[in-house]
Amino acid sequence: MTINSHALVIALAAMTSACSGAQSGGNPLLSGMENPSETVLEGCAIAKQKCTRCHTMDQLLAAKIATPDTWRLYVHRMRLMPGAGIREQEEPKIVQCLVYRSFGNEGLATLKGQAK
Amino acid sequence: MRVVLILISLLGLLGSAEAEERDRNFAGSVQLDYLAVPTEDVGRDRGLDGATVELSLKLAIDFNDQVSSNVKVCVACHGLEVGMAFFDLRSSDLLNFRVGRFTPQFGSFPLRHDPANHRTSDKPLPYDMGRMLRTDEWNMSILPTPWVDNGVEVSGTKFTGDSTRFDYALYAIGGPKASSGADDFDFIQSRSRDRYYVDNNSRPSIGAKLGTSFDLTDDLSMAFGLSGMAGHYDPDNDLSYQILGADLQLRFKRIYWRSEYIVRRTEMALGEDPSTRFKYGPGADGEFDPYFIKDGFYTELEVPLTDDFDVIGRWDGMRRLGNVVANSPLRSESAVLRYTAAVAYRLSMGLRIKSSIEFYDFSDFEDETALHLALAGPF
Numbered sequence: 001m002t003i004n005s006h007a008l009v010i011a012l013a014a015m016t017s018a019c020s021g022a023q024s025g026g027n028p029l030l031s032g033m034e035n036p037s038e039t040v041l042e043g044c045a046i047a048k049q050k051c052t053r054c055h056t057m058d059q060l061l062a063a064k065i066a067t068p069d070t071w072r073l074y075v076h077r078m079r080l081m082p083g084a085g086i087r088e089q090e091e092p093k094i095v096q097c098l099v100y101r102s103f104g105n106e107g108l109a110t111l112k113g114q115a116k
Numbered sequence: 117m118r119v120v121l122i123l124i125s126l127l128g129l130l131g132s133a134e135a136e137e138r139d140r141n142f143a144g145s146v147q148l149d150y151l152a153v154p155t156e157d158v159g160r161d162r163g164l165d166g167a168t169v170e171l172s173l174k175l176a177i178d179f180n181d182q183v184s185s186n187v188k189v190c191v192a193c194h195g196l197e198v199g200m201a202f203f204d205l206r207s208s209d210l211l212n213f214r215v216g217r218f219t220p221q222f223g224s225f226p227l228r229h230d231p232a233n234h235r236t237s238d239k240p241l242p243y244d245m246g247r248m249l250r251t252d253e254w255n256m257s258i259l260p261t262p263w264v265d266n267g268v269e270v271s272g273t274k275f276t277g278d279s280t281r282f283d284y285a286l287y288a289i290g291g292p293k294a295s296s297g298a299d300d301f302d303f304i305q306s307r308s309r310d311r312y313y314v315d316n317n318s319r320p321s322i323g324a325k326l327g328t329s330f331d332l333t334d335d336l337s338m339a340f341g342l343s344g345m346a347g348h349y350d351p352d353n354d355l356s357y358q359i360l361g362a363d364l365q366l367r368f369k370r371i372y373w374r375s376e377y378i379v380r381r382t383e384m385a386l387g388e389d390p391s392t393r394f395k396y397g398p399g400a401d402g403e404f405d406p407y408f409i410k411d412g413f414y415t416e417l418e419v420p421l422t423d424d425f426d427v428i429g430r431w432d433g434m435r436r437l438g439n440v441v442a443n444s445p446l447r448s449e450s451a452v453l454r455y456t457a458a459v460a461y462r463l464s465m466g467l468r469i470k471s472s473i474e475f476y477d478f479s480d481f482e483d484e485t486a487l488h489l490a491l492a493g494p495f
Binding site: 026027048049054055057058059061062063064065066070074076077080082084088 | 139140141142143176178180181184204206209212221224227228230232233235271273275278279283285325327329331337339341365367369370372420423462465466467468493494495
């Protein structure tokens with residue numbers, strides 16, 4: 001059994017640099033937000049915890065959504081995914097977080113079919 | 117050329133989406149992974165080592181609350197594949213019809229199969245699709261993921277109480293394929309355009325999944341599921357298979373513990389002279405057993421140390437019980453266990469570096485070590 005030392009060194013170096021580079025931070029969904037409401041804050045906290053059950057937070061951060069209502073439909077579809085674990089009352093809060101992140105207060109105002 | 121045309125079509129749809137302000141979402145992900153086998157001078161003898169790219173481009177359209185559609189194309193080791201092309205017709209939370217090309221509901225991991233969704237470079241052994249070492253000798257895994265097929269799926273969710281829900285799914289799909297007289301699935305044939313994307317035996321495979329999830333506290337939740345699939349895989353409709361699975365997931369805050377078990381019972385063609393076709397002779401009753409069992413498991417712990425840094429530990433394995441063809445390097449009882457330690461670090465805006473070390477413990481071959489280094493992210 002021979003060990004290719006190059007490959008081992010590369011992998012260990014990558015792990016070490018990743019470990020040393022790890023920093024704690026807040027909720028990435030809140031980055032760039034100005035004065036979010038309590039509901040938005042709560043929704044973002046729920047999204048951070050529940051959405052990562054199936055995918056990384058990066059999916060949310062990278063999403064390019066056309067309209068506020070798209071987020072509403074999208075989150076509803078995700079809540080119906082098997083084992084999603086998102087409660088009914090949590091769905092509109094997550095939507096508010098994501099709409100505010102994408103469209104600000106104007107987006108919240110145009111949300112259809114749910115209370116602001 | 118075909119790839120270019122499809123990309124142009126997708127971008128065209130994206131462009132019109134912006135113009136019409138329709139409820140459309142375009143998303144994608146890329147992973148570049150390098151697999152090294154430091155215990156071998158030439159890793160290719162043990163598996164598909166080296167660099168692989170997995171690209172997915174997905175367009176989701178919500179026409180309204182009841183109708184949505186998803187189209188996803190992927191480019192990976194197999195070249196261009198259509199991973200999704202289906203409509204969802206939802207009359208209520210309890211009743212949804214999915215029609216088209218999709219991954220039927222089975223187990224838990226297939227939901228997270230996209231490399232941008234799971235923290236390790238590769239998949240658990242029972243769901244591996246060619247990245248495990250000794251993949252040829254083992255004829256890959258039990259249910260390579262994503263298992264994409266044509267068919268129809270009826271599914272739904274019943275919410276009870278504050279946090280408890282029950283999910284179900286029933287489906288009929290083309291099913292796995294192989295040639296007449298086969299001794300196992302032929303995974304290449306199952307996805308090959310040369311055989312067309314149609315059922316090979318005029319009999320759909322059927323399957324179902326039942327699941328439940330509930331919150332024990334605000335921070336602690338649990339999900340559990342049972343899955344099954346059955347049918348015939350040869351053109352003559354003679355060779356049967358059944359797959360059963362159980363999955364369990366516990367979440368404490370953002371720490372996840374996931375476990376699954378899958379077992380497949382597969383019928384082999386005995387042929388005209390089984391004594392020369394197979395490695396082992398008949399049983400005590402003088403008859404050759406035409407079935408083999410392939411089962412496997414994984415259990416993994418995913419711990420986010422910070423928002424950017426995840427640590428993952430996984431233990432998985434596979435076993436094959438039953439007769440084997442005469443030239444197989446496996447025995448009547450073969451097993452592989454694998455131990456994985458992995459980290460994933462978010463660099464910026466979704467770009468994530470993943471690295472893992474895997475120790476393979478084979479019952480029939482020398483033990484091996486594998487290293488993964490990957491860059492992955494959604495866009």
